[in-house]
Amino acid sequence: MEADGDVHRDEGIYASWRLRLWRGDPVREVCGAGVLLTADRALTCAHVAVDRDTPLWVDFVAAPGAPAVRARVTEDGWFPSAGPSALPGENEKELDVAVLALEAGVPSLRPARLHRELVTGERVLMTGHPEEAPAGLTLGATVRGLRERWIQLDPERGNVLHGFSGAGVSVDPGPRHREPAPDRPPPPLRVVGLVVSDQAVAQHRLPTDYDYMVPVDEIARAVPLVAGLAAPFDWDDALWARVWTWFHGQDQPSVKISVLEEGSDRHRTFRFARHLADVDHDAAAPGGVRALAEQVVRTQGDAVGDGAACRDWLLTGQYAEARRATPYRLRGSVLVTGLDRAPEREATLALLGRAHAAGLRLLLVCDSYGEPKRQAEQQLLDPALRTHSRALVEKLYQGEKRRRAQRKYGRGAGSTTGRPHPPDVAVARHEDWVRATGQSDPRRRIRALRKLLRRLDRDLYALTAELGRGTGE
Incomplete structure (x- = not known):
């Protein structure tokens, strides 16, 4: 679980799906990077994995609390690069890609959000682990166009180094991503490909002035797991915000x-x-x-x-x-x-x-929607909503008590403007709570409590804003 202080950390820096790969035991040597697909599957380059049987160590550099785990290429996850004479479409499964199975799952880390769409001119970011910076080095590039079955990238500050192979290429979300609204976090970064520059230059003799990646869209054609994870879908901002707020927000049932x-x-x-x-x-x-x-x-x-x-x-x-x-x-x-x-x-x-x-x-x-959901609502949600709504009524009462004190000493909003003060509503909300909890039918009771919670949220939002004005906050 993310620490409370980390909820607004920029995923461009702290993306837990970014992996560092090691080879050798007990003496380990950084051999590349990778992308976390699910709790127990990862993606890297085939030339990083070397072969199907060599074990690797997967290290979660952006999540220091997660221990390194051993990994091997899955039985159906080996797609080595084709020779220099291969043409696009000649063998779509020869991509320099390998799917890894982690010996221990890591459900506490967020997987990568794979995305098929790629636009020429987009700025992308890549974080690798070269010998000079094994802890991680991030470079930027611009998407230029197709080069054989790979995508050519125009680097900003020199080419990627050994240790970048297998690194996820993500679209730079720009400054809006780095300054999220407190009640609506940004969606995860879009990962559009894997760095394959080492193989592109060494085996395919492509120009060294550029970097290269294999796009997610090409990988999805060969790897069913990636095809399922990268299937086009509409990101649900409202659901994302509600779930994120439930985990991190206050005043949640x-x-x-x-x-x-x-x-x-x-x-x-x-x-x-x-x-x-x-x-x-x-x-x-x-x-x-x-x-x-x-x-x-x-x-x-x-x-x-x-x-x-x-x-x-x-x-x-x-x-x-x-x-x-x-x-x-x-x-x-x-x-x-x-x-x-x-x-x-x-x-x-x-x-x-x-x-x-x-x-x-x-x-x-x-x-x-069915009997299991109704059972869960009656046995778990109903008592939780009763307790939570009662606590919010008490919070509203205490807030209005504080507002009356501000008015008495001339610090409340509206106290010198001649406008009428907003009325106190805590007593009315308590009466609403009594009526809602008095409903004999569980489904009607839950609906009434949810309606009350929406009212209480609005009341508390307005009250908090007024109290802030009254104290100069």
Whole structure:
């Protein structure tokens, strides 16, 4: 999970999908770069991997907390470069590309957002690990045009060096990306290709005045995994902002439930936020509810004491004798997908209920609107919305109390303008809360609570702005 202080870090610098590759054990030698595709798959150049059988080490330089992992070329992921006589389209699977399988997955890191579209004249960025700068060196270039099956790049400050091969080429998003709005983060960078300059110059004898990359569109023609990840889709800004805000924002309900149809644009957008969760669990995967309990316990470390006892409590609700007087207090967020297909759905919801009561925040994703979603709403979302809306009513009451004090001492907005003061609404919102929670039908109650939360958000936004004016902030 990203640290709280890192939520606005420029992905152009801190992109966790950028990989450094090493060869050799125990003495390691930097041999190139790569791109993280999924939690356990990466992409690099075939000439970096050397062959199908040589193991590599993958290092996450932009995510210092993630340990290096071993990787090997997948059985169907070997696409070495063609000879100098090859022409475009002669053998589309000879691209100097290799797909790597990581021995240990890294679900806490954001994968690259692959993009097929490429425009002549665009400025692109490449970060490699040459001998002179093994920690990383970023160079800029301009897209010029097709050269055989690769794309020619016009470098800005000299050509890329050995150690750049396999590096992801991303489109420079410009200054707007680096100054995101606080409530709407920028989308991830668009990765449009891999650097292949070493191979292009050495084997294909292309001019050395330029750099070269193999575009994502060409890779997708040969690699089904890349084709699926780079399929054209409309980025859902609204969903991205809501999910990002839920993970990082304040005044958010502790339970969120979303419906994301597999393969939809919303589902593809959501994939780039999964790394934000402390626990990412597929309820339909082998291991079921026990695997979920073990994942939760691992994220808590020593805070829960006896991990086995905490796991058993999550599974059964029964405290060990030694813990009866001190209930568990858990921290972090849990993402659960595949709830519709979970073979142990009742047990999963029961475990999540206990985890939520102990302090965990829950983001549940369903494939469709149906009984699993309704069960989750009634058992988890309903109590979370009650608690959250009641807390916002109290926050509104305290804010209006502070506003009355400002007015009394002549510091409030409107106190010297002759305009009427905005009315206090906390009492009315409390009455709304009583009516909403008094609904006997769970679905109507949830709708009423959601409507109340929207009102409270508007009330608190206006109140915060007025209090800021009153204190000169």
